[in-house]
Amino acid sequence: MVPHKKALITGASSGIGEAFADALAKQGYALVLVARRKDRLKALADRLQRQHAVSIRPLVADLSRLEDIEKIAHHLSDEPADMLINNAGFGTGEAFYVAGMAKHTEMTNVHIGAPTALCRATIPGMRARGYGTIINVASIAAFLSETGSVMYCATKAYLVALSRGLQHELMDRGIRVQALCPGLTVTEFHDSLQNIRPPHTPRFLWRSPEEVVAVSLAALDRGKVVCIPGWENRLAKWLATNPLTSSFFAAAAKKSRLRRHL
Numbered sequence: 001m002v003p004h005k006k007a008l009i010t011g012a013s014s015g016i017g018e019a020f021a022d023a024l025a026k027q028g029y030a031l032v033l034v035a036r037r038k039d040r041l042k043a044l045a046d047r048l049q050r051q052h053a054v055s056i057r058p059l060v061a062d063l064s065r066l067e068d069i070e071k072i073a074h075h076l077s078d079e080p081a082d083m084l085i086n087n088a089g090f091g092t093g094e095a096f097y098v099a100g101m102a103k104h105t106e107m108t109n110v111h112i113g114a115p116t117a118l119c120r121a122t123i124p125g126m127r128a129r130g131y132g133t134i135i136n137v138a139s140i141a142a143f144l145s146e147t148g149s150v151m152y153c154a155t156k157a158y159l160v161a162l163s164r165g166l167q168h169e170l171m172d173r174g175i176r177v178q179a180l181c182p183g184l185t186v187t188e189f190h191d192s193l194q195n196i197r198p199p200h201t202p203r204f205l206w207r208s209p210e211e212v213v214a215v216s217l218a219a220l221d222r223g224k225v226v227c228i229p230g231w232e233n234r235l236a237k238w239l240a241t242n243p244l245t246s247s248f249f250a251a252a253a254k255k256s257r258l259r260r261h262l
């Protein structure tokens with residue numbers, strides 16, 4: 001039994017982060033919600049407070065900026081959380097050599113810098129208390145590191161490797177670590193990438209953020225580090241990483257625009 005339940009969620013202003021906020025507020029967690037859009041965070045905080053009578057604190061931060069990452073890391077050191085969800089993220093449709101270094105740095109800071117700093121800030125407290133949960137929201141793209149969205153795939157692969165390593169290091173300390181690897185999920189993530197929304201991609205490939213979050217939270221107790229919601233995504237991962245099928249899968253995926261946006 002956790003005596004005091006508090007979670008910090010990055011990227012909580014929409015999509016999967018908002019769905020985590022909903023699910024955890026329902027379970028009685030006090031929440032710290034981090035994102036750039038103040039109005040969205042405030043509206044969500046007001047709604048959750050009204051619905052679940054839990055304490056919700058919005059914290060505005062741009063996690064592509066090192067000083068904002070530091071601000072949230074300090075917050076976590078000063079006011080420990082039982083659960084950390086590194087969820088903030090974004091995609092681009094640009095090839096590696098087209099996107100500028102500023103865009104690559106922005107993505108590196110949001111997908112690698114912030115999760116690393118927040119894990120580092122929160123783990124000492126979790127170790128001392130003997131419990132804690134960390135969910136790093138990666139992507140099925142972590143297993144599909146080839147043409148198109150090279151930085152997205154690479155930074156998400158880092159999150160899977162980070163989660164695996166941390167779980168190994170912390171497993172005897174009562175700390176659970178998960179790399180959540182969703183496939184296509186209906187959120188604002190794809191708003192600038194309209195061409196892959198249904199009917200351009202089959203409906204069965206799409207899942208709701210609520211479903212993704214339910215699978216993630218249910219998987220925590222099973223102790224599996226990598227959580228891939230949806231049989232179609234588990235199949236894609238298997239095809240992409242199996243030596244017998246990986247080159248065929250890579251060639252097929254190269255022809256498809258799908259992989260650039262997962």
Ligand SMILES: NC(=O)c1ccc[n+]([C@@H]2O[C@H](COP(=O)([O-])OP(=O)(O)OC[C@H]3O[C@@H](n4cnc5c(N)ncnc54)[C@H](OP(=O)(O)O)[C@@H]3O)[C@@H](O)[C@H]2O)c1
Pocket residue numbers: 010011012013014015016017034035036037038040061062063064087088089090091110137138139140181182183184185186187188189190209261262
């Ligand atoms: N949707 C999918 O198909 C899919 C598939 C696999 C993995 N994912 C991953 O799931 C995570 C959540 O994405 P989503 O699908 O829920 O998309 P979303 O609705 O666009 O949400 C992204 C969240 O990240 C926040 N964010 C982005 N850049 C940020 C920054 N610089 N600083 C702080 N917050 C930032 C956004 O908040 P603000 O704009 O308010 O800052 C927003 O709350 C991401 O890591 C994404 O890579 C999504």
